[in-house]
Amino acid sequence: MDYRTPLAKVKGLGSAKTGTSHWWMQRVTALVLIPLSYWILTFLNLSFHASYQHIVAWLIAPVNTVCLIAWVIAAFYHASLGLQVVIEDYVAAVGIKIIAVWTVNIFFLHVGAVSIGSGFSYPINRLAYVNRL
């Protein structure tokens, strides 16, 4: 049973809209990120001094591939959810708020996809190419 008035529905006002799932996904991604922090810290540490062969070998080890990709998805999602809350808190004008939130969402989606694509497909392709030679 829906008790909201037609006017409220048209304006899309009231409650927190998709607030419950937003809050919930923030928690789920946060929980997932706790163990996955091990992989990002290991990766960053390796990237500072490991040889190119070493880091590529690390990246294509199945456990590392899965966990680092999972980290990228969870972290970039968590970041855009968090920044959305910050924007909603400090930006009062509705138009600017919507544009800012979507700019952040699309930016993190794009950049997250770039990091997965570049970090994994290129080293794997390169390695496959070298092995074929």
Added chain:
Amino acid sequence: MSPPSNRPTSPHLQAYKLPLTGIISISHRITGILLSGGLVFFVAIMLSIAGGKQSYGDMQALTSFWLIKLFYGGFCYALVFHLCHGVRHFIWDAGKSFDRDAMDRYALLELCISLVITVCILLFT
């Protein structure tokens, strides 16, 4: 939107001494924003790997600069602190530790634990 009024307003941030939990709360938000910005550097590292040996070597030459090391130390502390306060939020979500003593105790605990973990990460890796 709202008409001007003479109704009393809540104490302004500048006239209100934040409790320790309040300072940590805003730090959680600030570290969250900074860490989000830090993700861009992760992408840059990934791109340097994608570019091959040459660009990977260039990236390493850049990250061996002391300012970048300092920046990385700050990134680690921000990450671990944000994680620790995140765990605190889970405890709050469970409806626990809202009394005044627990608030300060947990706040100090988070700061100490995050400092210890950060030092461990930077020294032993």
